[in-house]
Amino acid sequence: MLIAITAMALLAGAFGLLLGYASVRFHVEGDPIADQIDALLPQTQCGQCGYPGCRPYAEAVAKGEAEINLCVPGGETVMVSLADLLGRDPVPVEGGEAKPKAVAWIDPQECIGCTLCLQACPVDAILGAAKQLHVVLREECTGCELCLPPCPVDCIHMHPIATDLKTWKWPYPGTRPVAASAPTQVAAN
Amino acid sequence: MSVHRYPQPSGRSRRLWRFHGGVHLPDRKALSNTRPPLRAELPGRLILPLQQHIGEAAEPLVKAGDRVLKGQLIGRPRSYVSAALHAPTSGRVTAIEDHPVPHPSGLSAPCILIEPDGEERWAELPEPMPDFGTRDPAEIRERIRWAGIVGLGGAAFPASVKLNPGRPIHTLILNGAECEPYITCDDLLMRGRPEAILEGIPILLHLTGAERCLIGIEDNKPEAIRALYEAARGDERIEVVRIPTLYPSGGEKQLIYVLTGKEVPSNGLPADIGMVCHNVGTAAAIADAVLRGRPLISRLVTVTGGGVAQPGNFEALIGTPVADLIRQAGGYTGRGDRLVLGGPMMGFALSDDGIPLHKAGNCLLLPTPEEAPDPGSALACIRCGRCAEACPVNLLPQQLYWFARAKDLDRVQDFNLFDCIECACCAQVCPSHIPLVQYYRYAKTEIWERERERRQAEHARRRHEARQARLERLERERQARLRKKKAALAKPPAKGDDPRKAAIEAAKRRAAEKRAALAAQGKTPRNTENLTPAQRRQVEAAEARRAAAAGSDTQE
Numbered sequence: 001m002l003i004a005i006t007a008m009a010l011l012a013g014a015f016g017l018l019l020g021y022a023s024v025r026f027h028v029e030g031d032p033i034a035d036q037i038d039a040l041l042p043q044t045q046c047g048q049c050g051y052p053g054c055r056p057y058a059e060a061v062a063k064g065e066a067e068i069n070l071c072v073p074g075g076e077t078v079m080v081s082l083a084d085l086l087g088r089d090p091v092p093v094e095g096g097e098a099k100p101k102a103v104a105w106i107d108p109q110e111c112i113g114c115t116l117c118l119q120a121c122p123v124d125a126i127l128g129a130a131k132q133l134h135v136v137l138r139e140e141c142t143g144c145e146l147c148l149p150p151c152p153v154d155c156i157h158m159h160p161i162a163t164d165l166k167t168w169k170w171p172y173p174g175t176r177p178v179a180a181s182a183p184t185q186v187a188a189n
Numbered sequence: 190m191s192v193h194r195y196p197q198p199s200g201r202s203r204r205l206w207r208f209h210g211g212v213h214l215p216d217r218k219a220l221s222n223t224r225p226p227l228r229a230e231l232p233g234r235l236i237l238p239l240q241q242h243i244g245e246a247a248e249p250l251v252k253a254g255d256r257v258l259k260g261q262l263i264g265r266p267r268s269y270v271s272a273a274l275h276a277p278t279s280g281r282v283t284a285i286e287d288h289p290v291p292h293p294s295g296l297s298a299p300c301i302l303i304e305p306d307g308e309e310r311w312a313e314l315p316e317p318m319p320d321f322g323t324r325d326p327a328e329i330r331e332r333i334r335w336a337g338i339v340g341l342g343g344a345a346f347p348a349s350v351k352l353n354p355g356r357p358i359h360t361l362i363l364n365g366a367e368c369e370p371y372i373t374c375d376d377l378l379m380r381g382r383p384e385a386i387l388e389g390i391p392i393l394l395h396l397t398g399a400e401r402c403l404i405g406i407e408d409n410k411p412e413a414i415r416a417l418y419e420a421a422r423g424d425e426r427i428e429v430v431r432i433p434t435l436y437p438s439g440g441e442k443q444l445i446y447v448l449t450g451k452e453v454p455s456n457g458l459p460a461d462i463g464m465v466c467h468n469v470g471t472a473a474a475i476a477d478a479v480l481r482g483r484p485l486i487s488r489l490v491t492v493t494g495g496g497v498a499q500p501g502n503f504e505a506l507i508g509t510p511v512a513d514l515i516r517q518a519g520g521y522t523g524r525g526d527r528l529v530l531g532g533p534m535m536g537f538a539l540s541d542d543g544i545p546l547h548k549a550g551n552c553l554l555l556p557t558p559e560e561a562p563d564p565g566s567a568l569a570c571i572r573c574g575r576c577a578e579a580c581p582v583n584l585l586p587q588q589l590y591w592f593a594r595a596k597d598l599d600r601v602q603d604f605n606l607f608d609c610i611e612c613a614c615c616a617q618v619c620p621s622h623i624p625l626v627q628y629y630r631y632a633k634t635e636i637w638e639r640e641r642e643r644r645q646a647e648h649a650r651r652r653h654e655a656r657q658a659r660l661e662r663l664e665r666e667r668q669a670r671l672r673k674k675k676a677a678l679a680k681p682p683a684k685g686d687d688p689r690k691a692a693i694e695a696a697k698r699r700a701a702e703k704r705a706a707l708a709a710q711g712k713t714p715r716n717t718e719n720l721t722p723a724q725r726r727q728v729e730a731a732e733a734r735r736a737a738a739a740g741s742d743t744q745e
Binding site: 038041042043044045053054055077122123124125140142163164165167168169170171172173 | 240290293298567624627628630634637639641645646647648652653655656
């Protein structure tokens with residue numbers, strides 16, 4: 001009896017030490033799940049999920065504090081991939097359909113150079129200085145619309161990104177492409 | 190997947206390999222290959238898309254109103270994988286603007302519009318390089334790049350890039366298979382200008398370092414085989430190979446397998462197995478560029494189908510509107526129900542005939558409803574597996590179809606979607622008329638889009654993090670400054686250490702030193718020496734007042 005208790009106690013102690021050592025030695029900084037979630041998010045930093053950016057939302061989801069359906073720009077795709085990653089059930093995306101992609105554009109006639117939009121932009125995509133004309137770097141703009149509310153003169157407008165030859169996609173079969181279904185002119189000749 | 194012996198133009202037989210699947214199609218080539226190619230008339234205007242190739246669009250070098258000469262460089266390649274653009278004739282640039290381009294989307298893209306002046310005056314061309322054998326390959330590649338040559342078989346990949354494989358090459362393959370029905374432009378080129386193709390081969394061999402050249406031609410083109418065989422007889426490096434007619438043996442990887450029995454690895458290039466493959470038309474264009482200093486400004490194009498009155502081939506300038514070509518082919522018969530650029534298997538429909546011919550445009554097809562019947566709406570897949578039997582790449586088209594239909598973009602890649610060459614064999618044999626290739630194309634572009642978005646998201650994340658880091662740093666610096674200021678204020682004024690007192694002391698010291706210095710010179714500091722008479726009067730008045738006051742004081 002005593003031997004058994006001693007043995008168990010010794011074993012427990014040994015494993016405890018081992019685990020304690022391992023938790024120190026193999027300590028992981030940060031939250032790897034949050035990283036994986038963050039990698040799936042569209043990084044618009046728009047805050048439409050109610051968190052101040054994609055990373056905080058990822059952390060909240062990782063902790064189980066937030067639902068996986070809050071990312072509006074990511075839409076269903078992001079929700080489904082989050083559900084896959086976390087083994088949760090898919091839920092309908094809140095906030096409706098994702099808008100078509102757009103970039104901000106500052107009307108040079110109206111901008112007063114107040115720098116408020118500079119401070120709002122999460123990716124430093126607006127260039128300018130006090131009392132100087134501001135301009136949006138199209139390539140860097142994520143279309144988060146965070147610069148719209150602070151503008152005192154409402155001079156920022158969202159311009160949808162036009163499809164060009166490089167970004168054009170074949171439509172899902174059944175939705176016939178415009179080009180392939182317009183033989184009328186040829187036949188008329 | 191088998192090896193067999195096949196009779197060759199030399200009279201002997203040769204070992205050839207047979208790829209998996211493929212389909213036998215009625216070739217309908219006799220429609221357009223019975224008369225030699227005609228030179229197309231100069232159109233009223235030329236429309237030159239800046240993007241006619243895989244890679245980045247060319248950068249225009251002219252502006253509206255400029256006069257250009259035939260062969261003048263009007264668009265410069267913007268990056269390594271890009272191609273130059275030349276004026277196909279002399280005339281005036283009327284505009285550089287968006288115009289519908291030959292693309293399945295039917296979208297408009299920037300084009301240079303030229304109004305020909307009919308003079309056909311040539312620009313100054315670079316000197317010919319008949320001595321290419323002694324020149325540096327890089328110099329010849331630069332010439333090919335200048336000439337704006339892209340793969341003329343349909344893919345339009347810049348030729349100079351393909352000729353710089355960076356790996357040892359032992360075999361050059363020339364593709365004269367032309368396996369798609371209706372198309373005959375390569376056939377007529379091989380028949381009409383075999384010497385131009387053969388002039389190109391030594392240049393290609395020199396550039397790639399290959400020892401031998403195989404020219405693969407399907408046996409439904411006996412005249413072309415004969416012509417090239419006769420022309421190449423003297424050169425033992427070149428072998429003209431007659432191959433059985435089977436669609437898609439003109440696919441790059443399929444042709445390599447048929448000729449050599451070697452498979453190009455998945456996601457790989459022919460260069461990985463020591464081979465480079467070019468279309469016969471590209472070889473002729475390279476000969477023109479190197480030996481005659483001529484850029485690529487025209488090409489052979491087949492105009493065919495029951496929808497045109499006199500099908501045939503035309504040597505047409507790049508940028509010629511499709512309507513001009515159809516008019517010269519006798520015009521519309523009214524029976525065609527579509528206008529297709531490319532062949533019936535891999536071509537795409539054009540939305541109107543104002544679209545110009547581009548460098549990759551090998552065929553304009555106007556099929557009648559009898560020639561290309563409308564398959565009607567797709568029925569359910571019955572899992573018959575005929576698509577898998579027909580697939581020349583050994584894929585499982587049915588699986589690809591299910592996953593593409595379910596928009597499962599990860600699983601569809603697990604089944605090697607990107608090895609699909611979109612040859613449409615599977616759709617051709619499908620008894621349910623499912624537009625399989627459309628599903629694959631949809632899935633491919635969707636995956637590219639997803640990749641693009643992922644890259645953009647990653648970029649945005651980095652920028653956001655950089656901004657966060659900057660804001661934190663600024664905040665830290667501000668805090669540090671505040672702390673310093675606070676600490677300075679909070680310090681109790683030590684005795685004799687008060688800065689204000691110290692400053693007063695220092696000023697007193699300075700004044701005393703100054704006085705001492707003046708005293709040493711025997712001067713007393715006076716400021717009453719250079720006074721104006723008015724000031725002096727005021728001083729005297731003040732002195733008088735003072736004296737009077739002193740007098741009155743003593744009186745009291």
